[in-house]
Amino acid sequence: MRQRFGSKYIPLLATAFVMLALYTAGCGLYRNFFSLRVAVNLFGDNAFLGIAAVGATFVILSGGIDLSVGSVVAFTSILIAAMTGKWGLDPWLAMPLALLIGAAFGAGMGCLIQWFELPPFLVTLAGMFLARGLGFIVHPQALGIRHAFFLHLINEDLSLPLNAKVSWPFTATCYVLIFLLAMVVAHYTKFGRYIYALGGDEPSARLMGLPVARTKILLYTMSGFCSALAGLVYTFYTQSGNPASCVGLELDAIAAVVIGGTLLSGGAGFMAGTLMGVLILGLIQTLITFQGNLNTWWTRIVVGLLVLLFILLQNLIALATGRGRGSKAVGN
Amino acid sequence: MQPDRLQERKTRWWFSLVWPVAALVLLLLFNLVFTQGFFHVEVRDGYLYGTLIDILNHGSMVILLSLGMALVIATGGVDLSVGAVMAIAGAVAAQLINMPNVPFALVIAGAIAVAIVCGCWNGLLVTIFKIQPIVATLILMVAGRGVAQLITGGQIITFTHPGLTYLGNGHCLGLPFPIVLALGMLGITVLLTRKTALGLFIESVGDNHIASACSGVDARSIKFLVYLFSGLCAGLAGLVAASNIKCADANHAGLFLELDAILAVVVGGTSLTGGRFYLVGAVVGALFIQTLTTTMYMRNVSADVAPVPKALAIIVVCLMQSPAFRQRLGWSWKRKPA
Numbered sequence: 001m002r003q004r005f006g007s008k009y010i011p012l013l014a015t016a017f018v019m020l021a022l023y024t025a026g027c028g029l030y031r032n033f034f035s036l037r038v039a040v041n042l043f044g045d046n047a048f049l050g051i052a053a054v055g056a057t058f059v060i061l062s063g064g065i066d067l068s069v070g071s072v073v074a075f076t077s078i079l080i081a082a083m084t085g086k087w088g089l090d091p092w093l094a095m096p097l098a099l100l101i102g103a104a105f106g107a108g109m110g111c112l113i114q115w116f117e118l119p120p121f122l123v124t125l126a127g128m129f130l131a132r133g134l135g136f137i138v139h140p141q142a143l144g145i146r147h148a149f150f151l152h153l154i155n156e157d158l159s160l161p162l163n164a165k166v167s168w169p170f171t172a173t174c175y176v177l178i179f180l181l182a183m184v185v186a187h188y189t190k191f192g193r194y195i196y197a198l199g200g201d202e203p204s205a206r207l208m209g210l211p212v213a214r215t216k217i218l219l220y221t222m223s224g225f226c227s228a229l230a231g232l233v234y235t236f237y238t239q240s241g242n243p244a245s246c247v248g249l250e251l252d253a254i255a256a257v258v259i260g261g262t263l264l265s266g267g268a269g270f271m272a273g274t275l276m277g278v279l280i281l282g283l284i285q286t287l288i289t290f291q292g293n294l295n296t297w298w299t300r301i302v303v304g305l306l307v308l309l310f311i312l313l314q315n316l317i318a319l320a321t322g323r324g325r326g327s328k329a330v331g332n
Numbered sequence: 333m334q335p336d337r338l339q340e341r342k343t344r345w346w347f348s349l350v351w352p353v354a355a356l357v358l359l360l361l362f363n364l365v366f367t368q369g370f371f372h373v374e375v376r377d378g379y380l381y382g383t384l385i386d387i388l389n390h391g392s393m394v395i396l397l398s399l400g401m402a403l404v405i406a407t408g409g410v411d412l413s414v415g416a417v418m419a420i421a422g423a424v425a426a427q428l429i430n431m432p433n434v435p436f437a438l439v440i441a442g443a444i445a446v447a448i449v450c451g452c453w454n455g456l457l458v459t460i461f462k463i464q465p466i467v468a469t470l471i472l473m474v475a476g477r478g479v480a481q482l483i484t485g486g487q488i489i490t491f492t493h494p495g496l497t498y499l500g501n502g503h504c505l506g507l508p509f510p511i512v513l514a515l516g517m518l519g520i521t522v523l524l525t526r527k528t529a530l531g532l533f534i535e536s537v538g539d540n541h542i543a544s545a546c547s548g549v550d551a552r553s554i555k556f557l558v559y560l561f562s563g564l565c566a567g568l569a570g571l572v573a574a575s576n577i578k579c580a581d582a583n584h585a586g587l588f589l590e591l592d593a594i595l596a597v598v599v600g601g602t603s604l605t606g607g608r609f610y611l612v613g614a615v616v617g618a619l620f621i622q623t624l625t626t627t628m629y630m631r632n633v634s635a636d637v638a639p640v641p642k643a644l645a646i647i648v649v650c651l652m653q654s655p656a657f658r659q660r661l662g663w664s665w666k667r668k669p670a
Contacts, residue, residue: 065466112647116654119604121410121466125591126646133640140636243636251474264467297481297582304475311463311471 007321008268011261014313015276018259018306022283030290036166038286043172046282048073048234049252050175050275053260054182055226056253057274058219061186063199063266064120066223068109068127069230070249074242075135076102076231081143081241084150091149099228105131106224110217120220128250135243142242150239171233178229183271195219199266256281258307263314280306351652352599352616359623367630379503383626385511391622392510393418393586396569397593398600398614399521400562405597407538407555408606409465413454414593416476417566418586421447422574423480426489429496436495444567450476451563455556473590480582490579500575510572514615517568521561522611531609534558538606592621595642599649621645 027034043050052069059066076098083094105127112123158170186192194215197205206212235241260277262269284302288294363370373382397414404411425443428434450472457468491497502509525531536544537551545551569589574580598604599620600613624645628638651657 112651115656115660116651117656118650118654122594122598122604122646122650125594126643126650129591129639129643129646133637133643136634136636137640140634251470254470255474258467264464295481295486297478297486300478301475301482304471304478307467307474308457308471311467312461315461315463 007317010317011310011313012270012273012276014310015259015261015273015280019276019280019283022280022287026283026287026290029287033286033290036162040162040166040168040172042279042282042286043175044169044237046278047169047171047175048230048237049249049256049281050278051178051226051233052230052249053253053256053274053278054178054271055223055230056250057182057257057260057262057269057271058186058195058226059120059223060254060257060262060264061199061266061269062195062216062219063202064113064216064219065124065254066106066109066220066227067121067124067250068105068131069223069227069253070246070251071128071131071135072102072105072224072227073231073234073246073249074244075131075138076228077235077238077245078135078138078143078241078243080232080235081145082139084147085143085145086139091147095232098232099225102228102231103221103225106227107217107221109224110220113220114213114216132243139241139243142240142244144240145235150236171237174229174233174236178226179271179275186271191215191218196267199263199268201267252281252303255303255307259303259310261310261314264311349601349610349613349616352601352613352620355599355649356616356620356623359620359627363623363627363630367627370627370630375506378506379508380506383630385508387619387622387626388511389508390626391619392508392514393569393572394589394592394596394618394622395514395615396517396565396572397589398596398618399517399611400558400565401590401593402597402600402602402609402611402614403521403525403534403558404465404562405538405594405602405604406534406606406609407558408541409458409555409558410469410594410604411454411559411562411566412466412469412590413450413472413476414562414566414569415586415588415590416473416480417447417450417563418570418573418589419477419480419580419582420450420483421567421570422580422585423483423489423582425496425571425574426491426580427483429491429493430489436493439496440571443571444564447563447567447570448560449563451560451566452556454563455559458559459552459556477582480580480585484580484582486582488579488581492578496571496575497578498575500572500577510576513568513572517565518611518615525609525611530554535608538609592618595646595649596621598646598653601653603653 026038032038052073056066056069079101080094080098083089083097084091089097109123109127112118113120158173159167160173161167186195194205194210194212197208197210198212198215198219202212234246238245256277257269257274258264258277259280260269260273260275262273281303285299288296288298370383373380373384375381397418401411401414421443424446425439428439428442429436454465454469454472457463457471458465461468498509499513500510504512525534533544533549533554536547536549537554541551566586570586573585596617597609597614599617600610600615602609602614621642624641625638628641629635
């Protein structure tokens with residue numbers, strides 16, 4: 001029992017270790033790295049990725065995958081920009097509407113996956129195409145937002161000043177709130193337990209009488225909602241909507257989840273791990289920016305290697321503890 | 333089981349082509365009626381020109397990819413890294429060709445060798461480290477473009493070597509060379525899988541890898557081999573892509589082509605859960621996708637909006653293949669769920 005308890009937390013500890021190591025390395029190597037501004041930016045700049053990763057964590061915990069994240073973020077951002085700018089809608093109406101559309105989009109994919117037993121990977125791939133194209137139908141180019149609501153309220157009135165120069169942006173507040181909410185849902189509600197059960201072993205979950213169909217559809221609805229919310233935050237962050245943005249964001253989100261120690265075949269992992277995963281991605285980017293002479297493509301290579309490292313670690317743990325996970329991975 | 337199963341198998345080979353061919357014919361009929369000049373083919377300077385030839389020409393990259401993808405999917409896996417491998421192969425070829433004193437054969441061999449190494453890497457992760465294929469190939473998909481950028485130094489490398497530009501722009505037997513290359517690869521793949529036991533092994537591994545291991549099929553080697561082959565196909569496609577535009581663009585070469593390749597294989601009747609595969613079906617599927625794309629361009633649909641019909645096509649095709657969907661519609665279909 002003690003051993004199983006321990007092995008559950010090893011990936012999480014490894015994630016924490018990598019995060020601290022990266023941060024310490026940054027502080028040691030570069031001047032000004034150890035500053036409030038860098039730390040705040042880490043949250044502010046990665047808020048939309050973090051929210052998208054929250055949705056991805058739920059889906060991956062259940063043993064599924066959602067590839068439509070980046071497209072839905074882009075679609076939502078251009079939709080909000082078009083609704084408030086081109087069509088003159090009130091932001092208070094436009095924002096819930098956009099979130100509703102995102103959730104409905106996810107629900108549609110969930111229904112296809114559950115009712116017709118289609119592979120999640122393929123359905124969300126179709127969703128990725130669809131959302132990307134729909135974004136371009138809404139408006140074919142990037143659209144700046146000049147609405148006073150977005151310019152003043154969100155970015156100036158709602159950001160919390162920490163000292164004379166640095167303030168905590170509203171986007172980061174959104175992220176922290178969503179993260180806390182997701183943590184409660186994942187670890188302290190019945191729905192959260194259903195998700196873990198689904199990812200652990202779906203036939204068993206069904207035999208136990210858990211509402212598999214409802215959970216699955218709700219799960220993808222939630223993922224769609226998270227993506228739309230990430231789109232909203234992205235709109236706050238960039239003050240514009242762009243249908244061509246966020247290509248490949250889903251991969252970053254999945255990478256953050258994996259680096260956060262969540263098992264990709266589902267059933268094991270922590271929301272807190274994903275938060276650290278997002279921060280690790282942000283730290284890598286910041287380190288490369290501070291270094292100055294390295295190109296951004298190093299980010300991709302390092303992220304790819306980290307993902308590999310964590311998957312190998314998971315396999316090693318599965319092997320060492322002799323749980324059934326290893327055989328499950330072979331089955332795929 | 334044996335005699336009628338074999339009989340069933342023989343009839344199904346043609347049967348499986350009915351849906352993709354029907355879709356392609358429907359699309360062509362639509363163009364025959366509504367799109368002017370779609371079927372106009374002419375001979376200019378001894379070469380064939382026209383929209384249909386263009387479809388074949390541009391579709392050849394997806395055909396090449398879908399051959400490798402079909403085999404990978406048949407083993408129950410998927411290869412998401414083909415787009416990135418294309419970029420890597422193109423980058424290697426462009427770098428080598430611009431070096432002095434490198435013979436042309438070595439350039440081609442080098443690019444393909446690197447692509448095969450990429451395929452082996454995927455195979456290694458899937459067979460030795462037992463990582464799920466989606467994730468294992470995702471790693472190279474994410475990191476591969478970075479590697480390609482590293483090779484090109486972040487630049488778009490152009491070249492003018494006649495041999496290398498011939499791959500994507502030359503003509504052979506009156507047809508553009510990419511078509512000939514794709515058809516040649518199709519021929520080789522069909523021969524290798526249908527005239528030897530290899531195809532049967534691949535299908536058995538995808539159908540039930542434990543049962544096939546019990547009957548003495550080396551599932552590991554088979555899986556490794558299909559990822560290697562997928563890398564090879566992606567390398568060839570990458571050479572064609574780079575040659576076509578006479579430069580290596582690490583960011584955009586083969587972007588999203590992995591999705592087209594997967595779609596082509598699925599349209600062609602191969603189930604994503606593994607088992608039987610249909611190479612000719614995959615080729616017809618690739619042509620269907622390219623025809624769809626070209627039709628949209630000819631009808632002035634912007635390239636950005638083009639994913640919408642593609643997405644709808646994926647969903648319709650998947651629903652038609654889904655046993656659960658058929659049951660709901662009450663279709664009496666003899667085909668067993670895959």
